[in-house]
Amino acid sequence: xxxxxxxxxxxxxxxxxxxxxxxxxxxxxxxxxxxxxxxxxxxxxxxxxxxxxxxxxxxxxxxxxxxxxxxxxxxxxxxxxxxxxxxxxxxxxxxxxxxxxxxxxxxxxxxxxxxxxxxxxxxxxxxxxxxxxxxxxxxxxxxxxxxxxxxxxxxxxxxxxxxxxxxxxxxxxxxxxxxxxxxxxxxxxxxxxxxxxxxxxxxxxxxxxxxxxxxxxxxxxxxxxxxxxxxxxxxxxxxxxxxxxxxxxxxxxxxxxxxxxxxxxxxxxxxxxxxxxxxxxxxxxxxxxxxxxxxxxxxxxxxxxxxxxxxxxxxxxxxxxxxxxxxxxxxxxxxxxxxxxxxxxxxxxxxxxxxxxxxxxxxxxxxxxxxxxxxxxxxxxxxxxxxxxxxxxxxxxxxxxxxxxxxxxxxxxxxxxxxxxxxxxxxxxxxxxxxxxxxxxxxxxxxxxxxxxxxxxxxxxxxxxxxxxxxxxxxxxxxxxxxxxxxxxxxxxxxxxxxxxxxxxxxxxxxxxxxxxxxxxxxxxxxxxxxxxxxxxxxxxxxxxxxxxxxxxxxxxxxxxxxxxxxxxxxxxxxxxxxxxxxxxxxxxxxxxxxxxxxxxxxxxxxxxxxxxxxxxxxxxxxxxxxxxxxxxxxxxxxxxxxxxxxxxxxxxxxxxxxxxxxx
Numbered sequence: 187x188x189x190x191x192x193x194x195x196x197x198x199x200x201x202x203x204x205x206x207x208x209x210x211x212x213x214x215x216x217x218x219x220x221x222x223x224x225x226x227x228x229x230x231x232x233x234x235x236x237x238x239x240x241x242x243x244x245x246x247x248x249x250x251x252x253x254x255x256x257x258x259x260x261x262x263x264x265x266x267x268x269x270x271x272x273x274x275x276x277x278x279x280x281x282x283x284x285x286x287x288x289x290x291x292x293x294x295x296x297x298x299x300x301x302x303x304x305x306x307x308x309x310x311x312x313x314x315x316x317x318x319x320x321x322x323x324x325x326x327x328x329x330x331x332x333x334x335x336x337x338x339x340x341x342x343x344x345x346x347x348x349x350x351x352x353x354x355x356x357x358x359x360x361x362x363x364x365x366x367x368x369x370x371x372x373x374x375x376x377x378x379x380x381x382x383x384x385x386x387x388x389x390x391x392x393x394x395x396x397x398x399x400x401x402x403x404x405x406x407x408x409x410x411x412x413x414x415x416x417x418x419x420x421x422x423x424x425x426x427x428x429x430x431x432x433x434x435x436x437x438x439x440x441x442x443x444x445x446x447x448x449x450x451x452x453x454x455x456x457x458x459x460x461x462x463x464x465x466x467x468x469x470x471x472x473x474x475x476x477x478x479x480x481x482x483x484x485x486x487x488x489x490x491x492x493x494x495x496x497x498x499x500x501x502x503x504x505x506x507x508x509x510x511x512x513x514x515x516x517x518x519x520x521x522x523x524x525x526x527x528x529x530x531x532x533x534x535x536x537x538x539x540x541x542x543x544x545x546x547x548x549x550x551x552x553x554x555x556x557x558x559x560x561x562x563x564x565x566x567x568x569x570x571x572x573x574x575x576x577x578x579x580x581x582x583x584x585x586x587x588x589x590x591x592x593x594x595x596x597x598x599x600x601x602x603x604x605x606x607x608x609x610x611x612x613x614x615x616x617x618x619x620x621x622x623x624x625x626x627x628x629x630x631x632x633x634x635x636x637x638x639x640x641x642x643x644x645x646x647x648x649x650x651x652x653x654x655x656x657x658x659x660x661x662x663x664x665x666x667x668x669x670x671x672x673x674x675x676x677x678x679x680x681x682x683x684x685x686x687x688x689x690x691x692x693x694x695x696x697x698x699x700x701x702x703x704x705x706x707x708x709x710x711x712x713x714x715x716x717x718x719x720x721x722x723x724x725x726x727x728x729x730x731x732x733x734x735x736x737x738x739x740x741x742x743x744x745x746x747x748x749x750x751x752x753x754x755x756x757x758x759x760x761x762x763x764x765x766x767x768x769x770x771x772x773x774x775x776x777x778x779x780x781x782x783x784x785x786x787x788x789x790x791x792x793x794x795x796x797x798x799x800x801x802x803x804x805x806x807x808x809x810x811x812x813x814x815x816x817x818x819x820x821x822x823x824x825x826x827x828x829x830x831x832x833x834x835x836x837x838x839x840x841x842x843x844x845x846x847x848x849x850x
Contacts, residue, residue, distance in 0.1 A: 206329030206417065207280060210290025212311055221289065221311065224249035228257045228309065229278050236261060236305075237271035241365060241386045245316050256316050257309040258419065260385050262367070262431070270305065277307035290315070294329050294417045308419050318388050318420065330403065333413025333426065347374045347440045348411070351425060352404060354438060355380040356397035360390045369435040376412065380425040381433070388420060396421035518582045519594035523601050526550065530560055539612075544574070544678055549608060558593065559609070563602035574602045574678070581677045584650050588642030590665055590675040611670060614729075615661035624732050624765060629772035631670055632729050636780060637805050638672040639664060643722060644798040646674075647715045655681045655713060659721035660702045661728060681713065701735045701746075705819040706792055716792040719801065720819070723787025726780055727751050732765035748788055748818045755785060755815070779804065785815035 215221035227248040235244040242261040249255060259277070261270035277293040285291040289311045296304030308315070351372045358368030359382040366384035371377065384393035400416040400423045415424035424430070529550035530537050539547045539559065550558045563574055574595075581592045596603040614635065617623040627635075639659075646654040656674065663676040679697045692711050696703075704720035706712040724735050727747055735747040754762050760781050764772070783804050789795045794816060796804070804810055 206294050207284045208292040208329075209285035209288045210292070210310060212288070212290040214287045215289050215311075216287070220249065220253040221255065224253055224255040225309065228255055229275075232257055232259050232307075233271040233274040233278075235259075236274050237267040242270050243386050245387075247316075251313070252311070254313065255309055255311060256313060257307070258316060258385070259305060259307045260383070261305040262383065262433075273305035274307055277305060281307065281309070292419055294422070306417065306419065306422065318385070318392060330416040331414060332411050344374075344376075344412070347372060347378060348404070348425060349401075350441060351378050351380050351438075352382075352401045352423060354436075355382040355425075356394060356401060356423065358382070358436060359384055359397060360394035363390075366393050369431060369433045371435050371437050372440055373437065374440045376427045378425055378427060379429055379431070379435075380423070381431050382421070382423040384421040385419075393421060397423055518592070519605075521594050521596045521603070521605055523596050523598040523603070525552075526560055526596055526603055526605070529558065533562065544604075544676075550605075557608035557610075559606040561604040561606070574604065576680065577604055577677050580652065580654065580680055580682070583652055584646070584654070584677075586642055586645040586650070587671070588638045588645070588673055590673040606675070609665040609667050609673060611666035611668065613662045614664035614666060614672065617666070618661060618729050618732055619734060621732075621767075625767035627670070629768045629777075632768060633776060633780070635664075635666075635670070635672045636726055636729060637802075639674065639722065639725065640798065640802050640805060642672070642674045643718055644802050646680075647718070647798045652682050655683055655715060656718050656721075657681060657707075657713060658698050658702075659718055659725060660699050661725060664725075683714070704792065705790060712792075714792060715797060716795045719787050719795045719798065720789075720792075722798075722801070723784045723795075723818075724748070726784035726787065727763070730764050730768070730777070730780060730784070732767075746820055748820050751781070751785065752818050755781065775808070779808075779812065782812045782815065785818060786813060788818040789816055790819040791816075 215225075225248070228246055231248075232244060232246050235246060236242055236259045243259070245256070245258045247254060247256050259274045261273060273295050277295040280295060281288075281291040281293045284293075290309060292306070292308040294304065294306045351370060351374075355368050355370045358370065359366055362368060364386065366386050366388060367382070369379075369381045371379050382397050384396060388396065396418070400418070400421065403416055404411070404414060413426040416422065527533070529552050530548040533546070533548055537548045537550065539549055541547065544561055545563045546561075548560045548562065550560050552558065574597075577592065578595050581589070585591070590609070591607040593605045593607060595605060611617075617627055618632075643656070643659070646656060654677070656677065656679075658676060658679045659674070663674065665673045665675050667673060692713070696708060696711050698707070698721075700708075702721040702724050704713070704717040707717045724747070727733075728735060731747065731751070733747050733750075751760075751763050754760055760778060761769075761774070763781055764777055768777075783796075783801060787795055787801065804812060
């Protein structure tokens with residue numbers, strides 16, 4: 187029966203709590219409806235999703251419009267997983283009891299014990315519900331409560347201390363890049379404790395704006411308080427005269443605020459001058475000491491980097507154009523050109539790793555030994571500036587073990603530079619197309635590389651903050667780290683796609699590399715996640731065979747690798763596809779599975795190709811029965827040779843990027 191899970195939830199006992207709820211005005215749903223079924227899915231999944239998250243925060247969606255349900259849950263960062271899951275479960279229960287059949291509800295659930303921190307839960311049928319922008323547009327407060335204790339000391343001083351405490355706490359929470367949480371204790375009379383928290387997906391500025399809006403509500407009250415709390419969906423703040431949380435805290439002392447002098451008493455001018463000059467001088471001296479220490483520490487840094495805020499605007503000038511680019515990534519840095527110039531030994535030829543459509547790539551080393559890879563925009567590059575802007579805005583927001591890490595950039599006058607982590611084992615084509623290096627890899631390493639590339643693509647297509655189509659997947663864009671783990675690189679041609687319409691995107695500017703382009707993209711400009719799947723299929727066949735998908739004579743009488751592989755498959759001689767150096771130690775069942783998957787990926791019709799979730803499932807399962815492939819695309823057509831094209835021109839007619847066989 188639809189809604190059984192919700193019914194069971196209503197029967198669960200409710201622990202003693204201080205709880206508040208806001209039943210939304212988005213209308214009601216009916217019993218046993220699709221909306222109720224989708225809500226039940228979130229009831230079952232969200233508590234474990236939140237409790238297993240490192241930040242104890244998660245968003246989730248179930249179903250499709252108009253019956254989709256969007257949910258958000260956040261626990262205090264110092265909660266353990268079990269308490270967090272119980273709190274979110276209890277919040278769902280409370281919402282169902284107090285807001286029955288409402289399509290939207292928000293609950294703040296707080297345990298009475300300081301050792302059992304609270305949580306906030308919200309769900310709605312409005313797709314804008316999960317947008318961080320709601321933190322700036324919420325009109326009503328979810329919950330506010332005040333402590334009405336009598337104040338025995340000077341009320342003016344207490345009010346000033348409370349305002350100072352809340353301001354510091356809000357600023358600390360906004361500055362916390364990972365948790366957006368802070369707790370502060372003030373050594374005042376009385377002692378004051380405070381805690382502020384935002385959802386981790388808010389930017390520093392949005393978090394601070396949300397908390398400042400709550401602090402303004404404290405300030406708007408007509409009497410001085412000795413405790414209180416205000417909660418909205420995306421942020422909350424609380425202060426008390428007792429310890430109400432079990433959390434490492436920052437301890438501060440109040441500013442020098444003195445009681446008002448008695449009426450008729452007038453201080454001497456020299457007393458006022460000394461009382462002002464001494465603290466000002468002390469503060470100035472502390473700032474000088476702190477500045478000197480930070481300056482020395484910065485000079486010792488390996489990267490000599492200029493740290494930037496969590497979110498910043500980078501201005502890139504292109505003659506008559508000025509681009510303002512928002513970058514949100516806590517590990518991203520803006521480098522000074524002189525730093526890069528010194529690190530690469532004046533961009534010396536000895537440090538040059540290769541060259542592509544963007545420009546030359548150099549190896550660099552910072553003074554303390556940190557190695558980097560530097561991509562420098564060539565002055566003659568026709569598409570490099572577009573790639574620069576695309577990579578800075580895109581890859582800085584992507585983090586996965588199988589994606590190359592962008593450390594930062596440099597934009598100074600005509601110089602446009604990207605700085606990456608340095609991967610010492612160069613690129614995949616350096617190994618698979620060389621007879622001796624290919625033998626060094628072995629079957630298990632080849633299979634691990636195929637699986638790693640697939641995991642990276644699955645992240646781009648499904649699990650990343652931005653849904654991304656790479657559009658230029660090829661061996662020279664797969665870099666290898668110390669342990670030969672693959673990392674996808676070169677996102678200059680990548681496209682962000684709408685997950686609700688990911689199969690109907692078109693472009694007039696066809697970019698990529700011949701031999702790896704899906705047929706519908708090369709001929710009609712149609713691209714989708716299946717375009718990357720096609721490129722992956724070609725890549726797998728190249729890894730297995732050690733042959734390029736080109737017009738060379740490596741495939742005997744066949745004009746490209748796809749035709750060669752298809753013919754051997756049809757004749758039952760699929761084992762002949764695999765390079766002889768891999769056969770002695772290989773598992774034939776695994777090899778057969780990889781050949782089958784590769785041919786499914788290069789199907790002529792995009793609808794016949796699997797998606798990346800299917801590909802990773804097929805690679806990891808030994809029992810899954812695979813479909814029989816149809817003939818691949820291009821199996822009887824000539825495919826352009828990447829290396830030949832590079833030798834004659836810097837970029838091809840369709841803005842195709844070209845790369846030499848060297849790592850970045």
